[in-house]
Each structure stands twice: as structure tokens, then as C-alpha cells.
Amino acid sequence: MNADIQSQAWKRFAQWAIGASVALFLAFVGGMYLIDPYDTGRSPFSGEPDLRGQKEVNATTSVGRDPKFEAAVIGNSTIALIEPARLTALTGIRFAQLAVPGTQIPEQLAIIDWFMKHHDGSAKALVIALSRDTWCASDPTQLGNNSFPMWRFSDSRIEYLAGLISMSSAQQAARRVGILPSSKADSAPDGYWDYEPLYAALLADAPRRKELLFKRRNDQITLGEPSFPGVRVLSERLAALPADLPVVLAVPPVFTAKQPQPATPRHRAEQACRQRLIDLVSERPNTALVDWWDDRPELKKADAFIDQIHYRHPVARAVEQDIAAALLGIRERAGSLTHR
Numbered sequence: 001m002n003a004d005i006q007s008q009a010w011k012r013f014a015q016w017a018i019g020a021s022v023a024l025f026l027a028f029v030g031g032m033y034l035i036d037p038y039d040t041g042r043s044p045f046s047g048e049p050d051l052r053g054q055k056e057v058n059a060t061t062s063v064g065r066d067p068k069f070e071a072a073v074i075g076n077s078t079i080a081l082i083e084p085a086r087l088t089a090l091t092g093i094r095f096a097q098l099a100v101p102g103t104q105i106p107e108q109l110a111i112i113d114w115f116m117k118h119h120d121g122s123a124k125a126l127v128i129a130l131s132r133d134t135w136c137a138s139d140p141t142q143l144g145n146n147s148f149p150m151w152r153f154s155d156s157r158i159e160y161l162a163g164l165i166s167m168s169s170a171q172q173a174a175r176r177v178g179i180l181p182s183s184k185a186d187s188a189p190d191g192y193w194d195y196e197p198l199y200a201a202l203l204a205d206a207p208r209r210k211e212l213l214f215k216r217r218n219d220q221i222t223l224g225e226p227s228f229p230g231v232r233v234l235s236e237r238l239a240a241l242p243a244d245l246p247v248v249l250a251v252p253p254v255f256t257a258k259q260p261q262p263a264t265p266r267h268r269a270e271q272a273c274r275q276r277l278i279d280l281v282s283e284r285p286n287t288a289l290v291d292w293w294d295d296r297p298e299l300k301k302a303d304a305f306i307d308q309i310h311y312r313h314p315v316a317r318a319v320e321q322d323i324a325a326a327l328l329g330i331r332e333r334a335g336s337l338t339h340r
Contacts, residue, residue, distance in 0.1 A: 032164040037172035038152055041065050041118070042160065051176075056080075056187045057100050058172065061152050063191040064111060065118035069096035072115045074108055075129025076144075077101040077195060078252040078309050081316040082127070082323065084190045090324035093124045097191040102146030104138050105230050109237055110153040116241065125246045127323055130234075131309070132251065132293070136273035137223040140233040196313070199306045212307045214257045219264035223273060231276045238284055246330040248323055249277060250290040253315055256300040258308040286334060288326035292319065 036043035039051035039062035051062035064072065071093045073082050084095035098111050108128070116123060130136075143150075151163030163169070187193040202209050224230075238247060251274075260267035274293050281289045298304060304315050311319075 029161055029164065032169060032173055033161065035173045035176055037164070037169050037176050038062065038149075039065075039176075040152060040160075042157075056191065056193045057149065059187045059191060060098055060100060060111065061114065063096050063187075063189075064098050064115045066096065067119070067122065068094060069190065070094045070119070070122060071125035071127070072096045072098045072111075072123075073127045073129070074111050074115070075099045075250075075252075076103045076108070076131060076134065078131045079127075079129030079250065080193065080195055081311065081313065082320055083192055083316070085192070086317070086320050087127075087324055087327075090320065091125075091327050093327065095125075095127075095190065097188075097193075099129065099191075100146075100148065101195075102144040103148055104134055104142055104144040105140040105233060106143055107148045107150065108134075109233070110150055112237065114153045123242075123245055125248070125327055126241070127248045127250055128234075129250050129252055130277065132223075132254075132270060132273065133309075135230040135234060136228055136270065138230055139224065140230045195310065196306070199310070202306060209307070210302070213255055213302055213305060215308075216257055217260070217266070219260045219266045222265045222269035226269070226272070228273050228276050231273065231280065235280050235283075238280070238287070243285055244334070245286060246327055246334075247284070247287045248290055248326045248330075249281060249287065250319065250323055251277070251293045252309070253292040253296070253299055253311050253319065255302075255305045255308040255311075256295050259295045259299075286330050288330055290319065290322045290326050292322075 034043050034045060036046055038058060039046070039049055041049070041061075049062045049066040051059050063069070069084075071087075073079055073084060073087070073095060076099060080097065080099040080101065082097065082099075084097045087093070087095040096115075098115065100107065100111070103111075112126065112128070115126075149163060151159045154160055154163075196203075202212075241247065260270060270293070274291075277289060278291075281287045292299075298315065298318065303312070305311050
């Protein structure tokens with residue numbers, strides 16, 4: 001008899017423990033959804049985007065949905081030094097910087113979709129950085145090496161809720177409600193972040209930096225698939241955008257030692273990919289290519305680069321001028337067609 005009573009007591013305790021755990025779990029998920037740690041706008045309490053002082057990837061959903069921005073710079077760290085405020089001053093279009101380090105094609109497409117979803121009918125321009133190592137050489141389904149939170153950009157509520165169940169999201173929620181102090185302010189309100197301080201140790205190590213800068217690749221090794229599936233995916237995504245949306249495809253500069261020697265297999269492959277991009281631009285209206293593909297005198301200066309793909313501020317300023325000129329050229333051509 002006592003054994004039966006004890007067994008029933010343990011059974012009731014187990015049921016209570018399971019029920020309490022489920023209730024606590026649902027309360028946690030519900031609370032996280034309402035707090036909206038990354039300011040995605042999904043919470044019924046969401047207002048104007050206000051997530052500030054976060055590492056760039058944590059602020060991307062907030063900045064990307066902000067209605068005060070009319071255009072975006074999208075890519076990986078090879079375009080991150082482009083200052084949106086400077087593009088705004090040069091073009092009159094309010095830009096946000098949405099570049100995220102280490103991203104490959106799927107992540108960058110997700111950011112494009114996020115920005116366009118939240119700027120339907122209001123977007124005035126897109127600047128998409130086309131790193132040759134990404135768009136010409138990568139499998140368009142392969143994710144980058146960094147842990148990119150695709151779930152934050154997903155249309156699936158289940159996928160989003162599942163992504164919220166993590167210690168990092170809980171910590172971000174605590175920062176959002178003021179329980180924990182905000183993380184270091186790595187990004188500006190427009191999403192801009194300066195990557196040079198991250199390379200302070202390398203910049204101070206001249207021999208190591210010289211070794212990285214001048215190391216040459218094997219020019220006998222070509223890019224990925226000769227059909228360039230990344231460019232095909234890009235073409236499909238551009239075709240889905242409004243035809244009157246100005247798009248600038250920007251090929252970021254690389255240090256001279258990364259350029260392949262002429263008439264080598266890698267050189268021919270890179271130029272073939274470049275021609276595909278030129279053809280793509282010619283096929284879509286209101287599209288321009290900012291082409292920093294080939295070697296230039298300014299790309300031979302070691303002081304202009306941190307490593308072979310990360311250039312410094314003087315080069316960034318020149319790229320910004322070219323992007324602005326391309327956008328103004330699109331606007332001028334569109335205006336001349338309108339008044340014919």
C-alpha cells in the first residue's frame with residue numbers, strides 16, 4: 001500500500017515537473033518573441049527600429065528594416081569600408097550599410113530580400129558587392145564560414161522561434177531590456193563599422209603583413225564551375241527586383257599580388273566571369289557595374305591595403321566616388337528617357 005502511494009506521488013511529481021518545464025519553456029519563447037532581441041519587427045510591441053551599438057550582424061535586421069533608409073550596400077567585408085553617409089552626401093539617397101563579414105551568396109541574398117521586403121515601393125537603390133572569390137568561384141548554395149543567423153531573416157515563424165532558443169539570444173534580450181549593459185558600439189546607426197581597428201595587430205606586424213600581401217596564388221588553378229552558377233543566381237534575383245530600381249554591381253579592389261598573370265588559366269577564368277557580369281549589366285535596365293577588377297596603379301601601393309582583399313580608407317573613398325557616379329549616371333539616363 002505504501003509502495004503504491006509512493007509510486008503515485010512520484011508520478012504526480014513527474015507530471016508536475018514536466019508541465020512546469022513546458023510552461024517555463026513556452027514562457028521563455030513567448031517572452032523572447034515579445035522582446036524581439038534583434039529588433040526584427042516581429043513583436044506586436046515593435047516600433048521604429050532602434051537597435052544601436054551592436055556588432056554589425058546583430059544590427060543588420062534592425063537597420064535593414066529601418067524606413068528612413070532608401071538604399072543599401074550589401075556584401076561581405078570587402079565592401080564594409082564604404083561609408084553610407086558619404087554615398088548619401090554624394091547622391092542624395094539615404095544609404096544603410098548592411099555588409100556582414102564572411103558571408104557567401106545565400107546570406108547576401110537573404111539580406112537583399114530582407115531589405116526589399118521592408119522597402120517595398122520605397123527602395124531607391126541597391127549596391128551589391130561582387131567579390132570574385134564569392135560570386136565567381138563559390139557554390140551558390142554554400143554558406144559562409146561564419147555562423148550567420150539565417151533564421152533572423154526567414155519568413156518562417158517556426159524557424160525564427162527555433163533560432164531564438166539560444167544563450168546568445170537570451171543575452172541579447174537582456175541587453176535589449178536593460179538587464180545587461182549594451183555591447184560595444186561596433187556599428188553606427190546606419191550600420192557602418194570600420195574594420196581597420198580589428199587589424200591593429202597585423203598592421204603593427206610589418207613582416208607578417210608583407211608576407212600576406214605579396215603571397216601569390218597558383219595561376220594554373222581556375223575558379224569554380226566554368227558556368228559561374230553564382231552569376232546565374234544573381235541574374236535571377238535581379239530579374240525579380242523592380243525594373244526601375246537602380247542597381248550598382250561593385251567589384252571590390254584587390255591588392256596587385258592577388259591579380260593573376262595574363263594568359264594564365266586563372267586569368268582567363270576571371271575575365272570570363274567579368275564578361276558575364278558585363279553582359280548581365282547590359283541586359284538589365286537601370287544597372288551599372290563599378291569595375292575595379294583589373295590592376296591599377298593605386299592597387300600596387302602596400303599602404304593602401306591591410307591584406308590582399310581588405311583595402312584602406314583612401315581606396316574606399318575612390319570606390320565611393322565611382323559608386324555615386326554610377327548611380328547618378330543611371331538617374332541621368334532614366335531622366336533622359338522619361339523626357340523623350
